[in-house]
Amino acid sequence: MDTEEFRRHAHAFVDWMTDYLAEVERYPVRAQVKPGDVAARLPQTPPERGEPMEKIFADFTSVVLPGITHWQHPSFFAYFPANSSPPSVLAEMLTATLGAQCMLWQTSPAATELETRVLDWLRQMAGLPDGFTGVIQDSASSAILCALLTARERATGWRANDEGVNAVGPLKVYCSTETHSATEKGAKIAGLGMRNVRKIAVDDRFAMRPDALEAAIREDLAAGATPICVVASLGTTGVGAMDPLRPIGEACRRHGVWLHVDAAWAGSALILSEHRGLLDGIEHVDSFVFNPHKWLFTNFDCSAHYVRDPDALVRTLEILPAFLKTRERGHVTDYRDWSVQLGRRFRALKLWFVIRSYGVAELRRMVAAHIALAREAAEWIAAAPDFELMAPRSLALVNFRYHPAGLDDGAMLDRLNERLLEALNDSGELYLTQNRVHGAYAIRLAIGQTTTRRRHVEAAWEKIQTTARALPA
Amino acid sequence: MDTEEFRRHAHAFVDWMTDYLAEVERYPVRAQVKPGDVAARLPQTPPERGEPMEKIFADFTSVVLPGITHWQHPSFFAYFPANSSPPSVLAEMLTATLGAQCMLWQTSPAATELETRVLDWLRQMAGLPDGFTGVIQDSASSAILCALLTARERATGWRANDEGVNAVGPLKVYCSTETHSATEKGAKIAGLGMRNVRKIAVDDRFAMRPDALEAAIREDLAAGATPICVVASLGTTGVGAMDPLRPIGEACRRHGVWLHVDAAWAGSALILSEHRGLLDGIEHVDSFVFNPHKWLFTNFDCSAHYVRDPDALVRTLEILPAFLKTRERGHVTDYRDWSVQLGRRFRALKLWFVIRSYGVAELRRMVAAHIALAREAAEWIAAAPDFELMAPRSLALVNFRYHPAGLDDGAMLDRLNERLLEALNDSGELYLTQNRVHGAYAIRLAIGQTTTRRRHVEAAWEKIQTTARALPA
Numbered sequence: 001m002d003t004e005e006f007r008r009h010a011h012a013f014v015d016w017m018t019d020y021l022a023e024v025e026r027y028p029v030r031a032q033v034k035p036g037d038v039a040a041r042l043p044q045t046p047p048e049r050g051e052p053m054e055k056i057f058a059d060f061t062s063v064v065l066p067g068i069t070h071w072q073h074p075s076f077f078a079y080f081p082a083n084s085s086p087p088s089v090l091a092e093m094l095t096a097t098l099g100a101q102c103m104l105w106q107t108s109p110a111a112t113e114l115e116t117r118v119l120d121w122l123r124q125m126a127g128l129p130d131g132f133t134g135v136i137q138d139s140a141s142s143a144i145l146c147a148l149l150t151a152r153e154r155a156t157g158w159r160a161n162d163e164g165v166n167a168v169g170p171l172k173v174y175c176s177t178e179t180h181s182a183t184e185k186g187a188k189i190a191g192l193g194m195r196n197v198r199k200i201a202v203d204d205r206f207a208m209r210p211d212a213l214e215a216a217i218r219e220d221l222a223a224g225a226t227p228i229c230v231v232a233s234l235g236t237t238g239v240g241a242m243d244p245l246r247p248i249g250e251a252c253r254r255h256g257v258w259l260h261v262d263a264a265w266a267g268s269a270l271i272l273s274e275h276r277g278l279l280d281g282i283e284h285v286d287s288f289v290f291n292p293h294k295w296l297f298t299n300f301d302c303s304a305h306y307v308r309d310p311d312a313l314v315r316t317l318e319i320l321p322a323f324l325k326t327r328e329r330g331h332v333t334d335y336r337d338w339s340v341q342l343g344r345r346f347r348a349l350k351l352w353f354v355i356r357s358y359g360v361a362e363l364r365r366m367v368a369a370h371i372a373l374a375r376e377a378a379e380w381i382a383a384a385p386d387f388e389l390m391a392p393r394s395l396a397l398v399n400f401r402y403h404p405a406g407l408d409d410g411a412m413l414d415r416l417n418e419r420l421l422e423a424l425n426d427s428g429e430l431y432l433t434q435n436r437v438h439g440a441y442a443i444r445l446a447i448g449q450t451t452t453r454r455r456h457v458e459a460a461w462e463k464i465q466t467t468a469r470a471l472p473a
Numbered sequence: 474m475d476t477e478e479f480r481r482h483a484h485a486f487v488d489w490m491t492d493y494l495a496e497v498e499r500y501p502v503r504a505q506v507k508p509g510d511v512a513a514r515l516p517q518t519p520p521e522r523g524e525p526m527e528k529i530f531a532d533f534t535s536v537v538l539p540g541i542t543h544w545q546h547p548s549f550f551a552y553f554p555a556n557s558s559p560p561s562v563l564a565e566m567l568t569a570t571l572g573a574q575c576m577l578w579q580t581s582p583a584a585t586e587l588e589t590r591v592l593d594w595l596r597q598m599a600g601l602p603d604g605f606t607g608v609i610q611d612s613a614s615s616a617i618l619c620a621l622l623t624a625r626e627r628a629t630g631w632r633a634n635d636e637g638v639n640a641v642g643p644l645k646v647y648c649s650t651e652t653h654s655a656t657e658k659g660a661k662i663a664g665l666g667m668r669n670v671r672k673i674a675v676d677d678r679f680a681m682r683p684d685a686l687e688a689a690i691r692e693d694l695a696a697g698a699t700p701i702c703v704v705a706s707l708g709t710t711g712v713g714a715m716d717p718l719r720p721i722g723e724a725c726r727r728h729g730v731w732l733h734v735d736a737a738w739a740g741s742a743l744i745l746s747e748h749r750g751l752l753d754g755i756e757h758v759d760s761f762v763f764n765p766h767k768w769l770f771t772n773f774d775c776s777a778h779y780v781r782d783p784d785a786l787v788r789t790l791e792i793l794p795a796f797l798k799t800r801e802r803g804h805v806t807d808y809r810d811w812s813v814q815l816g817r818r819f820r821a822l823k824l825w826f827v828i829r830s831y832g833v834a835e836l837r838r839m840v841a842a843h844i845a846l847a848r849e850a851a852e853w854i855a856a857a858p859d860f861e862l863m864a865p866r867s868l869a870l871v872n873f874r875y876h877p878a879g880l881d882d883g884a885m886l887d888r889l890n891e892r893l894l895e896a897l898n899d900s901g902e903l904y905l906t907q908n909r910v911h912g913a914y915a916i917r918l919a920i921g922q923t924t925t926r927r928r929h930v931e932a933a934w935e936k937i938q939t940t941a942r943a944l945p946a
Contacts, residue, residue, distance in 0.1 A: 007487060010563060011484060018483065048833050051832065078580075092569035094533065108541055145813065160666065166641065194635050
């Protein structure tokens with residue numbers, strides 16, 4: 001394909017892209033295909049000769065598109081959103097065209113310096129104090145892994161890196177029973193072991209209990225183990241619980257334990273000053289992550305990872321073969337040493353486009369609107385005689401279940417709500433996901449898609465009620 | 474920005490993108506800015522009010538672009554290429570628009586099923602045998618980490634995952650002295666320890682010596698350590714060395730050691746049947762990775778990771794909280810359990826576009842053309858009285874240095890070539906990187922950019938000679 005052919009196809013694609021964004025509501029939210037449906041329409045072998053782009057694109061629309069779950073649909077209430085926006089897509093077009101690999105300052109100075117600056121903008125927007133330095137990771141999971149690794153090395157004087165975890169004895173990690181599984185996954189990867197992750201009890205708002213944390217740390221110390229890291233959450237995935245940073249941070253400081261804060265989803269709400277109280281105790285935090293790719297209108301992947309001591313992170317991950325030495329080394333930031341991967345896409349551009357195109361005031365308004373919608377939805381649910389909230393609403397996240405009068409068998413309620421969720425998602429009109437709250441099946445409603453308006457939430461609530469009440473017993 | 478504004482801007486961007494691809498030769502290859510130049514032009518604080526896209530785009534061209542190293546420039550001979558192509562960019566436009574997060578089958582069935590199928594196409598193209606199952610990782614570094622983790626767990630009966638590496642004693646990893654630093658980085662991350670990575674001696678073609686490997690494994694066994702993994706390379710980063718898979722694989726089989734093959738760059742050359750001999754012994758290989766984002770015209774990131782036993786990989790990385798359970802689980806592939814990260818972009822689409830748009834025959838021709846150009850360049854260098862090859866050419870990679878008659882002091886030659894490299898890169902006309910071969914400074918010429926033609930290599934060689942000969946002593 002020569003460049004003029006590219007121009008022609010790209011213009012055609014832009015028209016399709018625009019129409020898609022304008023009309024995404026016409027698609028079922030969750031793909032309605034069965035396992036194997038898409039595969040059955042794909043040839044077993046690659047084509048020997050090139051095919052016209054028109055044919056490839058036709059297959060994209062006829063074969064791929066029906067198998068896509070539309071994350072940008074305004075009735076996407078599942079998981080957490082991965083909300084995008086037109087300025088972000090525009091930036092991705094440029095990023096793909098430049099095709100720069102941004103592992104070193106020299107391999108794209110502007111990408112590095114823009115990343116540093118735009119993450120400092122974001123730090124200011126979220127109310128994180130001076131002294132935090134940012135880097136874009138692919139995901140909060142990777143940031144948690146980096147935190148566990150840096151904590152491991154700081155606690156062992158970099159001996160684990162050198163001699164292996166086998167040389168240093170059991171190292172303990174703490175998180176609440178509500179914390180995202182990424183902490184356990186990170187502990188497995190880092191060679192710490194799942195059983196060295198202690199799940200700390202939570203209070204009635206699902207927040208980590210600092211007294212239980214303190215007791216666990218003391219118990220481990222008494223047993224000769226080394227506490228290395230606490231992963232606290234602002235906004236757990238299940239119910240959006242907020243761990244109290246101040247007492248947790250004080251416990252960490254007392255015992256020399258690394259404090260990482262996973263605010264993957266909820267961090268974006270910190271741009272609203274009314275939620276800044278969540279940061280009380282931030283001075284005790286060693287690292288902090290939140291994902292603009294969840295709730296700040298920036299394409300996946302773009303996870304903002306802040307550290308107080310970049311040298312510790314770099315020392316933990318650094319490897320320097322001859323072919324990566326550049327004359328600027330030591331005078332510039334080489335982000336390759338800040339993450340698990342060596343290669344890096346130019347991800348700062350889309351965040352820059354989004355912040356500039358909307359401006360901070362408008363971003364605040366958009367996030368606040370999602371929270372206001374969730375507040376209304378939670379009120380509707382609480383007021384309905386046959387529905388109940390399963391946890392306090394947290395920002396834009398609501399956990400609920402259908403609970404018709406007279407049905408009090410837990411297993412039956414679980415099964416009923418499971419059937420409700422399947423019926424809703426099978427309708428294609430909205431997409432929700434499930435959770436367990438105190439062991440009981442709950443339905444999660446996460447509001448945060450860029451184009452979600454009141455009418456989408458109203459329609460969802462209407463559909464939820466009518467579907468539930470029509471379910472055969 | 475509403476969708477019609479998006480349409481207008483996106484069309485304008487397409488014209489810029491097309492012109493950029495057509496005229497990229499007009500830019501200096503390596504950015505010519507100094508550290509801090511770009512940052513100095515970026516405001517310290519984010520804008521409160523939104524700015525027009527015209528202004529943002531104007532800053533992109535005036536502030537960002539001068540700080541970009543142009544990886545898609547045909548005179549980019551540095552590192553390894555990250556070669557892209559028009560069909561790949563087209564696919565990235567669609568991927569960004571869909572904004573799908575492909576962690577589970579249900580969150581985008583088509584993305585999952587297309588990934589499985591297109592990686593099987595690629596497996597066939599590269600001549601990998603049946604029985605290898607593919608997954609797209611972000612980079613070969615991540616694939617190496619996955620291999621080390623799976624090897625660690627297989628060797629310890631999944632005890633390291635559960636109890637930590639502290640419970641299982643020293644675990645040994647083997648690679649050659651030429652292997653990419655990603656192996657050491659992976660060993661640090663996995664809690665194995667750098668000093669448990671044994672660097673095996675190489676032969677006169679820089680390939681791992683199987684006899685030295687066998688001796689090292691026996692020595693470690695005798696000392697009570699557990700050998701878990703050998704990382705062999707097809708095409709090392711420095712000189713492109715090819716480790717012999719058959720005798721290495723036989724040693725691995727004898728001792729129950731995992732064999733991972735890192736063919737990050739050279740793997741793409743396997744689509745040419747004349748290089749299939751490199752796969753001799755592939756039946757002993759447990760996992761294999763190569764990067765279509767390096768040399769198969771597909772945007773970074775797209776690393777093709779093949780495993781013989783997906784269950785072992787999944788068992789190693791799996792975590793299953795309630796909110797990620799779907800009714801299809803067990804009947805479909807959920808790629809989230811195949812990689813370090815949970816979230817995943819829809820990366821299969823661009824590979825599908827590239828393979829279909831070019832067809833396998835044309836992809837073969839394009840890769841073969843790069844190799845032919847490198848063969849010529851190596852001949853020119855070898856024939857020049859004041860230049861010398863520092864290692865045998867490997868596929869499209871040439872290591873050389875300037876060595877004028879009468880100058881035989883090693884340190885002076887190193888310094889002379891370092892100055893030569895800096896002068897070349899400062900010219901903006903081409904971009905090369907450095908290496909060390911037997912301790913001596915060498916200049917690497919890697920040919921593989923999509924639009925590189927004979928005239929670019931000729932111009933590079935001319936520039937190299939005139940610059941070298943004009944250097945003050």
